[in-house]
Amino acid sequence: MATANDKYYVPHGSPWPIIGSVGLLLTMVGVSGWLNGGNIAPYIFALGLLTVVGMLFGWFGTVIDESEGGAYSAQVDKSFRMGMSWFIFSEVMFFAAFFGALFYTRNMALPWLEGGSNNFFTGLLLWPGFEAMWPTNGPSGVGGTFEAMGPLGLPAINTAILLTSSITITVAHHALRDDHRGLVKIFLGLTFLLGFFFVYLQAVEYIHAYHELNLTMESGIYGSTFFMLTGFHGMHVSIGALMLFIVWIRIMRGHFTAKQHFAFEASAWYWHFVDVVWLGLYIFVYWM
Amino acid sequence: MDIKRKIAAIALLLLPSASALADWDLNMREGVTAISREIYGLHMLIFWVCCFIAFFVFGWMIIALVLHRKSRGVEAAQFSHSTKAEIIWTLIPVVILVGMAVPAAKTMVKIEDDRNPDITIKATGYQWKWQYEYLDEGVSFYSNLARTSNDARRLNSGIAPESVPNYLLEVDNHVIVPVNKKVRVLITSNDVLHAWWMPDFAIKKDAIPGYINQVWFTAEEPGIYRGQCAELCGQDHGFMPIVVEVLEQDAFDARMAVLQAEFGIDTPKLAAAD
Amino acid sequence: MTTATHNDAAHDDHHDHGPELTGIKRWLFTTNHKDIGTMYLIFSLVMLFVGGAMALVIRTELGQPGMQFVQPDFYNQMVTMHALIMIFGAVMPAFVGLANWMIPLMVGAPDMALPRMNNWSFWILPAAFGILLSTLFVPGGAPAGGWTMYPPLVLQTGDAFPMLIFAVHLMGISSIMGAINIIVTIMNMRAPGMTLLKMPLFVWTWLITAYLLIAVMPVLAGAVTMLLTDQFFGTSFFRAAGGGDPVMFQHIFWFFGHPEVYIMILPAFGIVSEIIPTFARKPLFGYDSMVYATASIAFLSFIVWAHHMFTAGMPLTGQLFFMFTTMLIAVPTGVKVFNWSATMWKGAMTFETPMLFAIAFLFLFTIGGFSGLMLAIVPADFQYHDSYFVVAHFHYVLVPGAIFAIIAGVYYWLPKWTGHMYNETLGKTHFWLTTIFVNLTFFPMHFLGLAGMPRRIPDYSTQFADFNMVATVGAFGFGLSQLLFVLIIVQCARGGKKATAEVWDNPTGLEWTVPSPAPHHTFDEAPIVK
Ligand code: HEA
Numbered sequence A: 001m002a003t004a005n006d007k008y009y010v011p012h013g014s015p016w017p018i019i020g021s022v023g024l025l026l027t028m029v030g031v032s033g034w035l036n037g038g039n040i041a042p043y044i045f046a047l048g049l050l051t052v053v054g055m056l057f058g059w060f061g062t063v064i065d066e067s068e069g070g071a072y073s074a075q076v077d078k079s080f081r082m083g084m085s086w087f088i089f090s091e092v093m094f095f096a097a098f099f100g101a102l103f104y105t106r107n108m109a110l111p112w113l114e115g116g117s118n119n120f121f122t123g124l125l126l127w128p129g130f131e132a133m134w135p136t137n138g139p140s141g142v143g144g145t146f147e148a149m150g151p152l153g154l155p156a157i158n159t160a161i162l163l164t165s166s167i168t169i170t171v172a173h174h175a176l177r178d179d180h181r182g183l184v185k186i187f188l189g190l191t192f193l194l195g196f197f198f199v200y201l202q203a204v205e206y207i208h209a210y211h212e213l214n215l216t217m218e219s220g221i222y223g224s225t226f227f228m229l230t231g232f233h234g235m236h237v238s239i240g241a242l243m244l245f246i247v248w249i250r251i252m253r254g255h256f257t258a259k260q261h262f263a264f265e266a267s268a269w270y271w272h273f274v275d276v277v278w279l280g281l282y283i284f285v286y287w288m
Numbered sequence B: 001m002d003i004k005r006k007i008a009a010i011a012l013l014l015l016p017s018a019s020a021l022a023d024w025d026l027n028m029r030e031g032v033t034a035i036s037r038e039i040y041g042l043h044m045l046i047f048w049v050c051c052f053i054a055f056f057v058f059g060w061m062i063i064a065l066v067l068h069r070k071s072r073g074v075e076a077a078q079f080s081h082s083t084k085a086e087i088i089w090t091l092i093p094v095v096i097l098v099g100m101a102v103p104a105a106k107t108m109v110k111i112e113d114d115r116n117p118d119i120t121i122k123a124t125g126y127q128w129k130w131q132y133e134y135l136d137e138g139v140s141f142y143s144n145l146a147r148t149s150n151d152a153r154r155l156n157s158g159i160a161p162e163s164v165p166n167y168l169l170e171v172d173n174h175v176i177v178p179v180n181k182k183v184r185v186l187i188t189s190n191d192v193l194h195a196w197w198m199p200d201f202a203i204k205k206d207a208i209p210g211y212i213n214q215v216w217f218t219a220e221e222p223g224i225y226r227g228q229c230a231e232l233c234g235q236d237h238g239f240m241p242i243v244v245e246v247l248e249q250d251a252f253d254a255r256m257a258v259l260q261a262e263f264g265i266d267t268p269k270l271a272a273a274d
Numbered sequence C: 001m002t003t004a005t006h007n008d009a010a011h012d013d014h015h016d017h018g019p020e021l022t023g024i025k026r027w028l029f030t031t032n033h034k035d036i037g038t039m040y041l042i043f044s045l046v047m048l049f050v051g052g053a054m055a056l057v058i059r060t061e062l063g064q065p066g067m068q069f070v071q072p073d074f075y076n077q078m079v080t081m082h083a084l085i086m087i088f089g090a091v092m093p094a095f096v097g098l099a100n101w102m103i104p105l106m107v108g109a110p111d112m113a114l115p116r117m118n119n120w121s122f123w124i125l126p127a128a129f130g131i132l133l134s135t136l137f138v139p140g141g142a143p144a145g146g147w148t149m150y151p152p153l154v155l156q157t158g159d160a161f162p163m164l165i166f167a168v169h170l171m172g173i174s175s176i177m178g179a180i181n182i183i184v185t186i187m188n189m190r191a192p193g194m195t196l197l198k199m200p201l202f203v204w205t206w207l208i209t210a211y212l213l214i215a216v217m218p219v220l221a222g223a224v225t226m227l228l229t230d231q232f233f234g235t236s237f238f239r240a241a242g243g244g245d246p247v248m249f250q251h252i253f254w255f256f257g258h259p260e261v262y263i264m265i266l267p268a269f270g271i272v273s274e275i276i277p278t279f280a281r282k283p284l285f286g287y288d289s290m291v292y293a294t295a296s297i298a299f300l301s302f303i304v305w306a307h308h309m310f311t312a313g314m315p316l317t318g319q320l321f322f323m324f325t326t327m328l329i330a331v332p333t334g335v336k337v338f339n340w341s342a343t344m345w346k347g348a349m350t351f352e353t354p355m356l357f358a359i360a361f362l363f364l365f366t367i368g369g370f371s372g373l374m375l376a377i378v379p380a381d382f383q384y385h386d387s388y389f390v391v392a393h394f395h396y397v398l399v400p401g402a403i404f405a406i407i408a409g410v411y412y413w414l415p416k417w418t419g420h421m422y423n424e425t426l427g428k429t430h431f432w433l434t435t436i437f438v439n440l441t442f443f444p445m446h447f448l449g450l451a452g453m454p455r456r457i458p459d460y461s462t463q464f465a466d467f468n469m470v471a472t473v474g475a476f477g478f479g480l481s482q483l484l485f486v487l488i489i490v491q492c493a494r495g496g497k498k499a500t501a502e503v504w505d506n507p508t509g510l511e512w513t514v515p516s517p518a519p520h521h522t523f524d525e526a527p528i529v530k
């Protein structure tokens, strides 16, 4: 442990974190004001986002230069790996909250509303005639009748896409390890293209839901869980695909070695994470 | 030494339990239902157990603090573990805890047994008042904070709370229930969360919009009992008290007749329901 | 348990290090764990005063029956803000600050593992609390639904609503990044020879705390996000009409909330476990069982959350399950209490200020633990719940618990930070005032709760008057005493008796092998731990 301690790279001051904080502040103030109907707020929000994006470029730019400049010992690399894994764990817990909501409402809340367990009078006096089934938009049919999103069609295709993409990323990874840069370019490129295509199909699916199925965020608990889970997942796919895209550009620029390619691995891990989340979604949101 | 204060204060807490239980300014009320007395018993049991443990744990620490101080020229021993001791003080607490958990669980089972009640009242929380419906008697009325309290509680009202009888614990319309009858209360809400708390019956249940919780009690002494909303429900959370009047059966019937005349409505009769 | 051979921590300028930043830039751009630790600690002290000032507004209104000073809604705003500021602004940043300062010193690392992110974790906090505090001035006022943010009530918040949500998100981001940094530092930056079971307990407790943070902060983020979409995008998570359930929020919130309370006590356990052996001049009793106890507490904290919801109407089996698991926590916590006592036993104790606060922690936290155990007994909780008995419980574990441990830690390490000894007489005075007033403030609340006084009310019926007056007097006393604390710290920073590298009578741990004040850069060369 800690053999290379004296070589552990400790950067000396950086403007990016504080810029990032200001960016986040503006973003949050902006979006709050926006939701409260303030009319300049959207601009503050936009300014905040720009600042954050600028920060990301600046920050990662510095890190990339340091990395390519060989400032990072194996130990620093390990810090990055650990950091990334724990970050992904936190993301997992974020999704856990929404999966939890799905399980809770389906297995507890709905039966209770029907009058189950110790809620006999809930069903009898408040929601007479309500039957707990899934999908549902609740005892007062919030959002009007809708059709649920079946597991076949687009969702099935999307599943195929993500599964393929996790194969391509693995191929790319092995290629990078064996220094077949040509292969890396192709398969990494394929991966993020598949990613963006997934997001595109998701958008198509949403439009279909809103226009043909009358399935919206307002469609009671089904709509809520469906759009929050798939929505946040879609967001993460976009981020992941963006990360892969940037890594791809770096590959094009000849970054990384067969030994040292943390950014590549980090994005790959992240990609597998969104993959696994999707499988959970496909099973629990679309199928069951 | 701060521990002296602690002992003094704990002693303070013991007084009422020993002597006048009625004096509920220091300790929990015993209440007027079998369950409330059982819960009071549990409360005192855990309390004494904690005092008992505290006696030994604190005693041990205090002896150490007194004897093993450098100023007394002692040499520090250097031992740093004893598996035997550690096993002992892991097991003893487990035993004690089981000793507490068993009676607690028994009481819980009793509390949950709400079968065949004699009368059912639906209590609905509103910001900031309670609505009571006697489902079989067909009576429904609201219960607001009494005028006297409501005037006195305004910011700088100039009215001394002491001058108001039952300040903040009086309402315009009391809930009435017959003595020694199993009363079931269905608790729900019309807006935000509230909670129906009647200390003398040892009942507290949240009022949740869209769901109905149920509790029951069998009050054994006629009288007027006072409680409050016990879940933050907005600015007047502190001002929506609960007053239950326990009456002899005939007195109850008489009052019920009056209520029916005044607040009569036709609600779905529950009798059929269960 | 750790001793360092060879260390050249003193030599400051190292090839890795570029020119030092100066002036304001030093603080805005810093990547130095000591600077960041200092900023965390100062921030948390400021927040203690802000949150405390709000507590004093609460206590002033509660001083006597009748409404004298504030409107009920403003009272609720004060209660809500007081709690959010104390928990997320005072206690948690204080612990992170101590972690920043001490963990690299304790494990023999040159700095935190991810120094830039470290700076970011801190600088997000002023943004978060800037937003939160500014809600006091927006239409509808600050959030007034309690720190637990239960729907539907919280959805009645005015313009402050989205600000509250996003402030919480920022606090979450900050804590998660802070926690990641701490875990990575501990797992990857330990000096050669410092095996896991050689780590000081403060490091151990923080390692486990950081894990808890990463596990539950995202869940809180999820919960408040659902509030946001229920409010603005028509979702039905917490609406029965749409098939949701307001109580579901409570489940998700407390899945975060209970581990959160242990997040606020485990590092305190660590600090006390550092201090007692030093002043008892005797190794910590049962080091291993301390570690296992901490781990078991952390594990159990994930399966007890519904003990906050006993009155919400869970089915019987649920109630019993959560009662049993909750009671179990008394066992590992007890192991700790007994180990601390055994550490003092047959020691040669001296009673400098840090030790005094640590001892008070032992007694008063245990009392808070006992009331916690009483709350765990479901039937009894039907009487205790949402009464001042609960308020008494959690202030005993939080104020003479968490806050005392933080104060103890500050006195313990202050000489290492400033290079000067603090004024011992003033320190002892501060201790006695604080300890007396804290009990004067919170002990009567047990009685109030048992007598039937609900929490979160701005006015109460007259039989509660006396104890409330006592509590209010105590609160002001406690508050004023903390001004003395500030005075002592400022004095000590300004100057005073020079502190040796060891500071205390041969304490264990690498932090005592570097000079006092600890140079800006330490352990550029890793020490070897035997
Ligand atoms: C630092 C924070 C902290 C800590 C450490 C604890 C510790 C404990 N808490 Fe507490 N708690 C809070 C902070 C904390 N709590 C807060 C903030 C709330 C209110 C939230 C809100 O509603 O706003 C709360 C509320 C709360 C409730 C809900 C009350 C209600 O709303 O109705 C319950 C119920 O079970 C509870 C239980 C416990 C238990 C069993 C412990 C145990 O961990 C205690 C264990 C310790 C001991 C038992 C003492 C030492 C042990 C021995 C000496 C061994 C021998 C002892 C025995 C065998 C008994 N707490």
Ligand code: HEA
Pocket (backbone or CB within 6 Å): C048, C049, C050, C051, C052, C053, C055, C056, C058, C059, C079, C080, C082, C083, C084, C086, C087, C091, C145, C146, C147, C148, C391, C395, C398, C399, C402, C403, C441, C455, C456, C457, C458, C471, C475, C476, C477, C478, C479, C480, C482, C483
């Ligand atoms: C770590 C957390 C923490 C800390 C440190 C404190 C500290 C204090 N709390 Fe806190 N409190 C909570 C966490 C905390 N509290 C929580 C979670 C709640 C529940 C909220 C809810 O229900 O949603 C709560 C609720 C709560 C209530 C119940 C309100 C209600 O239910 O209606 C009360 C009432 O007395 C109270 C009082 C105090 C007091 C007097 C202090 C004192 O210890 C504060 C002492 C500090 C100071 C006083 C500041 C220092 C000095 C100055 C400001 C300078 C000026 C001083 C003078 C001029 C005297 N708190």
Ligand code: CUA
Pocket (backbone or CB within 6 Å): B125, B126, B128, B193, B194, B195, B229, B230, B231, B232, B233, B234, B236, B237, B238, B240
């Ligand atoms: Cu109704 Cu509180």
Ligand SMILES: [Cu+2]
Pocket (backbone or CB within 6 Å): C257, C258, C261, C304, C305, C307, C308
């Ligand atoms: Cu808890």
